[in-house]
Amino acid sequence: MSEYYAIIRNLMARSIEWLGESSAVVLETLSGASIFLRATQFGDTTVLIAVTVAWLIFINGIVLNALYTVQFLLGYKALRRRGRVKDSLSAWWRFHRQTLPICLIVPAYNEEETVADNVRSLLALHYPEFEIVIVNDGSQDGTLEVLRKAFDLKPAVRAYDPVLEHAAIRGFYKADNYPKLLVIDKENGGKADALNAGINVARSPLVCAVDADSILESDALLRAVQPFVEDFDHIIAVGGSIRVANGCQVRHGRVTSIGLPTDALSLFQIVEYFRAFLIARLGWSELGAMMLISGAFGIFKRSILMQVGGYSRDMVGEDMEIIVKMHRVMGERDNDYKMMFVPEPVCWTIAPTRLRDLGGQRKRWERGSLESFFKHRDMMGRSEYGVAGSIGYANILITDVIGPPLEVLGYITMPILYGLGMLNLDFFLAYLAITFVYGVFLSVGSLILAEMQLRRYPKAWHLLVLTAAAILENFGYRQINNWWRVVGWVEFVRGKGGWGKIRRSAFERG
Amino acid sequence: MDPFLKATWLISAGLAAFSIVVALYLALRRVAEDFFNARQETKRQKIKSVLFDVIDQRVTQDDARELLKKYSQINLLDVAGPLRRTLKGNGLNSLDTLLNSLIDIDELLDRMAEGSTSVRAALYADMTWVDDRRVYLAATQALHDPAPQVVLAAAYALAETRTGLSIQTAWMRMTRDDMIGHLGVRQLFRKLAKTQSKAIRGMLYVGDRIALLAADALANSNDFECISDLSALAAEHGSADVRAACVRALGELQHPSGSAAINSALSDPSWTVRTQAAIAASRLGLNDSIDILAALLSDEFWWVRFRAAESLAQLGPEGLAALKNAVRSNANSDVGSLVLRELS
Numbered sequence: 001m002s003e004y005y006a007i008i009r010n011l012m013a014r015s016i017e018w019l020g021e022s023s024a025v026v027l028e029t030l031s032g033a034s035i036f037l038r039a040t041q042f043g044d045t046t047v048l049i050a051v052t053v054a055w056l057i058f059i060n061g062i063v064l065n066a067l068y069t070v071q072f073l074l075g076y077k078a079l080r081r082r083g084r085v086k087d088s089l090s091a092w093w094r095f096h097r098q099t100l101p102i103c104l105i106v107p108a109y110n111e112e113e114t115v116a117d118n119v120r121s122l123l124a125l126h127y128p129e130f131e132i133v134i135v136n137d138g139s140q141d142g143t144l145e146v147l148r149k150a151f152d153l154k155p156a157v158r159a160y161d162p163v164l165e166h167a168a169i170r171g172f173y174k175a176d177n178y179p180k181l182l183v184i185d186k187e188n189g190g191k192a193d194a195l196n197a198g199i200n201v202a203r204s205p206l207v208c209a210v211d212a213d214s215i216l217e218s219d220a221l222l223r224a225v226q227p228f229v230e231d232f233d234h235i236i237a238v239g240g241s242i243r244v245a246n247g248c249q250v251r252h253g254r255v256t257s258i259g260l261p262t263d264a265l266s267l268f269q270i271v272e273y274f275r276a277f278l279i280a281r282l283g284w285s286e287l288g289a290m291m292l293i294s295g296a297f298g299i300f301k302r303s304i305l306m307q308v309g310g311y312s313r314d315m316v317g318e319d320m321e322i323i324v325k326m327h328r329v330m331g332e333r334d335n336d337y338k339m340m341f342v343p344e345p346v347c348w349t350i351a352p353t354r355l356r357d358l359g360g361q362r363k364r365w366e367r368g369s370l371e372s373f374f375k376h377r378d379m380m381g382r383s384e385y386g387v388a389g390s391i392g393y394a395n396i397l398i399t400d401v402i403g404p405p406l407e408v409l410g411y412i413t414m415p416i417l418y419g420l421g422m423l424n425l426d427f428f429l430a431y432l433a434i435t436f437v438y439g440v441f442l443s444v445g446s447l448i449l450a451e452m453q454l455r456r457y458p459k460a461w462h463l464l465v466l467t468a469a470a471i472l473e474n475f476g477y478r479q480i481n482n483w484w485r486v487v488g489w490v491e492f493v494r495g496k497g498g499w500g501k502i503r504r505s506a507f508e509r510g
Numbered sequence: 511m512d513p514f515l516k517a518t519w520l521i522s523a524g525l526a527a528f529s530i531v532v533a534l535y536l537a538l539r540r541v542a543e544d545f546f547n548a549r550q551e552t553k554r555q556k557i558k559s560v561l562f563d564v565i566d567q568r569v570t571q572d573d574a575r576e577l578l579k580k581y582s583q584i585n586l587l588d589v590a591g592p593l594r595r596t597l598k599g600n601g602l603n604s605l606d607t608l609l610n611s612l613i614d615i616d617e618l619l620d621r622m623a624e625g626s627t628s629v630r631a632a633l634y635a636d637m638t639w640v641d642d643r644r645v646y647l648a649a650t651q652a653l654h655d656p657a658p659q660v661v662l663a664a665a666y667a668l669a670e671t672r673t674g675l676s677i678q679t680a681w682m683r684m685t686r687d688d689m690i691g692h693l694g695v696r697q698l699f700r701k702l703a704k705t706q707s708k709a710i711r712g713m714l715y716v717g718d719r720i721a722l723l724a725a726d727a728l729a730n731s732n733d734f735e736c737i738s739d740l741s742a743l744a745a746e747h748g749s750a751d752v753r754a755a756c757v758r759a760l761g762e763l764q765h766p767s768g769s770a771a772i773n774s775a776l777s778d779p780s781w782t783v784r785t786q787a788a789i790a791a792s793r794l795g796l797n798d799s800i801d802i803l804a805a806l807l808s809d810e811f812w813w814v815r816f817r818a819a820e821s822l823a824q825l826g827p828e829g830l831a832a833l834k835n836a837v838r839s840n841a842n843s844d845v846g847s848l849v850l851r852e853l854s
Binding site: 062090093094097098099100156157158159161163228229230231232233234426427429430433434437438440441444445447448451452459460461463464467470471 | 512514515516518519521522523525526528529530532533534536537538540541544592595632635658691692693694696697812813816819845848849851852
């Protein structure tokens, strides 16, 4: 091994000589020569492994930050181009005559506590023509009973084309007083299965997947449908923003007062959602490389969902997989298409407030990403899949596949190497800067974008509290998150499936 | 310190510090803006109150002018624009008269020329109150604007005016690549078709995408002279999409002279055309197509079977009887029986 190490050192020295003085500093650093204080007291093999690991972690940090910075700049560009958001009334006057009918599909499993309020809020949406299809996915509680009583549902018949596979439908229910509402009662088959049943039953050109425990802003559909209005020939899917409703007041299924939660975990998630939606989704949407539309709120062309075979029923991350699948099918057919993210339409959701629940959610998200990545891994780098196959797939590889294990490895090994005296202070500080400090810029930066263009929170003190949360989330919260993702990785390798149980607080009633 | 590592530190710490400073600045700015917006809102409420008095004729135009002249044009237009959309008749006329006497057209033209895309689009969309030729000339110029929303706003506004928007102009300006797929363009042509259907007929013979736009517009035109063109295209056009659009238009027009073309379309090789023909047959009440519709209950495409069943059910007792017969005699008529149960 010492010979091997000598060869590498020799090669480095030659490279420095060959590349000249200007590159010498960087290459010398990269060779590990300047990062070790007492390298000689350890064996060559130990040093070589330490060099490799330290630099792998460092480079991973730099690549991740570079990627997030590109997303940030793209998101900034997109928001600047969109200009200020119009008020709801103006949006209605401008678009209500040009919209297309939408079918909202709402899979519901054991949602007896919130489902009636949420259906009422959906019925009150400001949109010219829509139908709400609630899919009771074999709930074991009283979800169906609650719906039957609340809306005076009666058994009905609905003709539909069973193109997509799903568990057996037991029956349909309709309400005389609510002609827009249809309830499907079916055997349990999971969220993807329920969505497929809804897509089969839908008769409108657009379908919107909505989580039963979420609340849509009254103008969310009108705003989200705008890309379809502007370019119906090419747009095949549109995603909207998800916002954390913890701390907001909700009345009759509507957010009546926007506020901030009092617990740190929820505050951190608010900042995290800004980062995910205003930087990641918006940025990649600009390039045509958006690989995920949140399962809580997305609008799709029904015909395209049919063509790709609907949602895959055996997957945990069905929302990511359907998008990757759409990229695949469109690419293979050489179709000219676009998937967009629109930041204005908002869907409110209650974020988990207990660490255990949040951990369960994050592990599931990681498993979902890995499932989609490996299922369609042959798309990576192939020219027929265009930007999705190159940039989109590389992004998943770096941020979801390689990133979390390397980050966690860094949290453990770098302090140890420094403690053992193998790492010099300069290198250790630089590592801390890219791992912790740069994250502050990205988190606070996403808040700035939100404030400059979208004005998401009504009070100035909200912005101050969120700025504090954006700083603090980089010192502990993000690291725990990465740890959960590594556990998700392990669970994925072990073949763990299913959604698990997440306990969420109810919306705060106003 | 190693320059590379030093740069890493400096960039990270510098950007983090910079972002925190900007966030704090924005929070302070928000405090100032909240104060400013509260004052603006008070002004807007006062303007609104005066405008309501004008609409209800509780104050004279002269008095209103005197009361409103201290407010900025931006505030005035911000309030008047949305208010106008909810009005018609004398109230609207009173408001328009007042606006014309208060607004400085030169300033308005400047904002129309130099404002951001959304400002330009909003100004053109709300300009129909202006009684000044220069604004209409500006709107005509705006039809060349690179931003589709500005072009559409100007086109809609021009279409509302007495001189209107000619179909030829709309055709030239709206059918460019970045606009033809806009559903707002489709809506505009539907609007224009009510008065200029003859010119739209000419568009049926250009290209597939323009023909689709024209057929859709003619469906809303009440121009029965276009039926011969639509019928010919429904039978002969090479694109199934155009044939389907023509058949749909024939159904929407509901004129008996389109029935032969609809009957023929029921046997079209394309399922989308057959689906549209089935819908059109029930719209025209084509009882002579009942046999073909009953045969379509065994079509290989679900949507054709479904629409055929729906049409039969809507074609009166004769159609309903044919549907029931078909369901009884044809074991494959799954959709037919479901439609019967759904409608019952």
